[in-house]
Amino acid sequence: MTENLQILVGGIASGCLLALIALGFVVVTKSTGVLNLAQGGFVVLGCYLTYEGRQSWGLPFWLAVVVAAILTALIAAIIEATVVHPVALRGLYPPILVTFGISIVIPAVAAGIWTTYQLTLDDPWGLDKVGVAGLTIAQRDIAVIVVTLVVLALFLAFFRFSRLGLAMQAAASDPEAALAQGISDRVIHMTAWAMAGALGAVAGALLATTGGGGVRPGLETQALIALPVIILGGLTSPAGAVVGGLLVGVAQQFAVVRVPDVLGSGFHEVAPYLLMLLVLLVRPQGLFGSAEVRRI
Amino acid sequence: MTSEAAAGPGASAPSAAGAAGGILVPRLTQSWRSRLFIVLGLALIVIVPTNVGSTYWLTVLNGVGVAAIAAVGLNVLTGYAGQLSLGQSFFVGIGAFSAQYFGGSLDLPMVLWLPLAGLLAAAAGGAVAPFALRLRGPYLAIVSLSLVFLGIYIARNIPSVTGGYNGTVVEATATLGPIDFERPTIGGLSFSREQGMFLLTWSVLAVVLLLVANIMRTRAGRAMQASRDHDIAAEVLGVRMLRTQVNAFVVASGIGGIAGALLAVNLEYIRPENFDVALAVQYLAIIVIGGLGTLFGPVLGALFVGLVPVLVDEISGSLPFMSEAGSDGLSTTDLTLILYGSLIVLFLTLEPRGLVQILRRTSVWLRSRRSPR
Numbered sequence: 001m002t003e004n005l006q007i008l009v010g011g012i013a014s015g016c017l018l019a020l021i022a023l024g025f026v027v028v029t030k031s032t033g034v035l036n037l038a039q040g041g042f043v044v045l046g047c048y049l050t051y052e053g054r055q056s057w058g059l060p061f062w063l064a065v066v067v068a069a070i071l072t073a074l075i076a077a078i079i080e081a082t083v084v085h086p087v088a089l090r091g092l093y094p095p096i097l098v099t100f101g102i103s104i105v106i107p108a109v110a111a112g113i114w115t116t117y118q119l120t121l122d123d124p125w126g127l128d129k130v131g132v133a134g135l136t137i138a139q140r141d142i143a144v145i146v147v148t149l150v151v152l153a154l155f156l157a158f159f160r161f162s163r164l165g166l167a168m169q170a171a172a173s174d175p176e177a178a179l180a181q182g183i184s185d186r187v188i189h190m191t192a193w194a195m196a197g198a199l200g201a202v203a204g205a206l207l208a209t210t211g212g213g214g215v216r217p218g219l220e221t222q223a224l225i226a227l228p229v230i231i232l233g234g235l236t237s238p239a240g241a242v243v244g245g246l247l248v249g250v251a252q253q254f255a256v257v258r259v260p261d262v263l264g265s266g267f268h269e270v271a272p273y274l275l276m277l278l279v280l281l282v283r284p285q286g287l288f289g290s291a292e293v294r295r296i
Numbered sequence: 297m298t299s300e301a302a303a304g305p306g307a308s309a310p311s312a313a314g315a316a317g318g319i320l321v322p323r324l325t326q327s328w329r330s331r332l333f334i335v336l337g338l339a340l341i342v343i344v345p346t347n348v349g350s351t352y353w354l355t356v357l358n359g360v361g362v363a364a365i366a367a368v369g370l371n372v373l374t375g376y377a378g379q380l381s382l383g384q385s386f387f388v389g390i391g392a393f394s395a396q397y398f399g400g401s402l403d404l405p406m407v408l409w410l411p412l413a414g415l416l417a418a419a420a421g422g423a424v425a426p427f428a429l430r431l432r433g434p435y436l437a438i439v440s441l442s443l444v445f446l447g448i449y450i451a452r453n454i455p456s457v458t459g460g461y462n463g464t465v466v467e468a469t470a471t472l473g474p475i476d477f478e479r480p481t482i483g484g485l486s487f488s489r490e491q492g493m494f495l496l497t498w499s500v501l502a503v504v505l506l507l508v509a510n511i512m513r514t515r516a517g518r519a520m521q522a523s524r525d526h527d528i529a530a531e532v533l534g535v536r537m538l539r540t541q542v543n544a545f546v547v548a549s550g551i552g553g554i555a556g557a558l559l560a561v562n563l564e565y566i567r568p569e570n571f572d573v574a575l576a577v578q579y580l581a582i583i584v585i586g587g588l589g590t591l592f593g594p595v596l597g598a599l600f601v602g603l604v605p606v607l608v609d610e611i612s613g614s615l616p617f618m619s620e621a622g623s624d625g626l627s628t629t630d631l632t633l634i635l636y637g638s639l640i641v642l643f644l645t646l647e648p649r650g651l652v653q654i655l656r657r658t659s660v661w662l663r664s665r666r667s668p669r
Contacts, residue, residue: 035434086645092380092433094644097584100577101640108633112626224441224573231438264453273442280439284430 006135007253013141015249016148020203021226022233022241023155024196030172030236031192034088034095038079039200040223041106045072046201047121047208047215048114054122061124065205069198076197077190085189107220118216123209144206151202152242155195164191172236225252228276234289243287248272324509341502345487345494354490360602361497362559367582367594368504369551374580375589376512377544378524379428383440384579386447387417387549389571391556392466393451393458396566399468399557401457406472410500410557417553418546425545429538444573451568463567466560470496497558501595504551509591516543521589581636585643587650596651604639608632 021039028036046068053064079102087094125139159165164187171178171188179185200223207222208215229248233240248271255268279287325331348354370384391413399409424443428436451458458464470477470493480492511517519540522530531537560566578601586597612628626634647654 029434035437083641083645087648090648093374093580093584093588094648096380096434096437097581098641098644100581101637101644103637104633105637105641108626108630108637111630112634116627227438227441231435235434264449266449266452270442270445270449273445276442277439280431280435281427284432284435286435 002134006137007257008250009135009137009141011250011253012246013138013144013249014253015246016144017203017207017222017245018226018229018249019242019245020148020151020199020206021223022229022245023238024199024203025223025226025230026233026236026238026241027192027199028196029230030238031168032088032189034084034099035235036099036193036196037096037223038076038099038102038106039196039226040220041103042072042076042197042200043204043207043223044107044110044220045075045197046204047219048110049201050205050208051114051119051121051215061122065202068205069201072201073194073198076200077194080190080193081186084193085186088189103220103223107217111217114215116217118214120214121205121209125209140206140209147202147206151199155238168192225272228272231286232272232276232279234286236290237286237288240286240288248275251275324513338502341495341498344498345491346482348491349488351488351490354488354494356602356606358490358493358497358562360598361494361501362555362562363579363582363602364595364598365497365501365504365558366552366555367579367586367598368501368508369548369555370579371548371583371589371594372508372511372520372551373544373548375583375593376517376524377520377540377548378527379541379544380433380437381440381548382437382573382576382580383424383443384548384552385571385573385575386440386443387421387552388556388559388575388579389447389451389568390417390420390549391553392560392566392571393464393556394553395468395557395560396464396466397457399561400464400466403467406468406470409468410554413557414550414554417556418550421545421549421552422542424549425542426538428545429541441573441576444571444576447571448568451571458568461568463565463570466564466566468557468561470561493562497562500554500558504554505591505595508547508551511547512591516540520544524589581640584648585640585650587652590650590652593650593652596655600639600651601636604636605632608635 021043024039024042025036028034028039046065049068049071050061050064053059053067054061057064057067059067083102084095084098087098123140125143128139129136130139130142131137159169167178167183168188168191170181171183171185175185178188203222204219207219225248226245229244230241231244232248233242233244252268252271255271259267259271283289325334344357345354348357366384366388369387370381373379373381373384394416395409395413398404398412399406404412424440427439431439452461454460477492477496478489480487480495512521516539519530519535520543522533522535523537523540527537530540556571559570563570582597582601583594584597585600586595587593608628608631612631615631643650
């Protein structure tokens, strides 16, 4: 029982990270209609910029994360305005492939600047653990869960109360009507990408803390694990991203520990995809997605 | 004969209508110019390997040929039938490992292992197709992506066939009757393995291109294109979606499997990781760069994408920010990735209809210069 709870907590923590990355996907898809494969690049930029902030500018950890998030958001907005926006409305393939092109450029550039060695972020927790009600929980897991909750609150507040957030909701539900009301689609698209960049950067920094294995090449593949999450939850549903993230995180954690060897090695790596396929067999639009209405 | 063909599809309509029961089937080639290109292309399949001695260049071109075959397959699914797939490397992987299983472990000849690799991959494609019927656009893309991950997982866990994590040496031999493509002799002259592989790979590519060109002119092929252009309208007009979908998947993955078999004998050593997401996306990039839904787009795209690493090898020595051995800086692998990614982005922003469109425009421009009005 205790062991199961222990696995559950670990799963929730890794699920929170997936949820943050998945939210980045969903924000962009919902407000611009583009499936943004470059999200993995933002995860990479986030952790390397946090490292840079710690090492070169001597910032405290949390400030470094915030600075990295802001810088990544800026970079994401610039990328959107210069490269993605011109193709955003040209059907299905061009935007997906353009963002894929970006997603292979960013990690390669990062490897050129920061080398391919494993770097440490020097985070405040390291490998410390605390005992809560008989469970031993890594401090990093607690930090991840708290940060995710804070980010989610900010996210909801932005969409609920800010003028820009409301404008983005309007543009998502009817782009043409929103345009007619004087909402600029350029600003909306850039903001969505900036938010995706910031979300990816925060997730990247938390992912690359000592408990997560440090800053290293290959972190962009984490964004690929978030892909089944967004399909599971529904491509355009923020709530789906969070629920899907938690589901996948917990399922994967249990798969790591509990799945018998009969199923072969590496089962936990494909568990998210199997879960996604199961859900899609029943609900092709994902758990929280709305079925598309199509006209001739 | 020639005059009739030069006049275009309309001229052959009366005879075709009489013979084929009212269905108008245009000729495969419509002008002497395209015939000339076809003859030239076929000649190049023999001329290039017999005259290029450089192993390096032949290896690059063999890779291009294999990638082109796989991309032609993907183009059937994505370009003609309109189903975005990030899973072509899964089918290529099936082809590669079954080539080794049938040709290496069971020691069957190439006339058997090459078609078997295609058939097995095609069967897998047919099994996947009904699921794709329920999914649209990005959903299908990501589900097809999951095939790649599942494929690598399965391949790692059946070591008796695939060699597991370590992969396997490919022992399948590329011999067709008296012709040994690994040690070819033409008229008393013997050639290198790379030269033989070029002959094999590019001949298969030519056959595959002819196959696809013909499929796209049949009822089934037109149904694919109709369902791409407007699936509901096509269904109203009597196109069966399930049958069309299965056709597209079977053809695409079957061709992918054949490409995989050729990839296996070209590489001589395959591992499950060879058939990863990067490979799948490379195929997608090839058909987009070349031109979606065009016959020769995948070939042009494969040439283009295959030449990027060559370009990097050429220029990396003269760039100041490149890493020397053992020091910091940009590695050639990373520079290749950066160039490759930027080229995809540039192409899609500047010419989304691909290299084929650029060629078409150039030829129109040339013609207009020759005959000014």
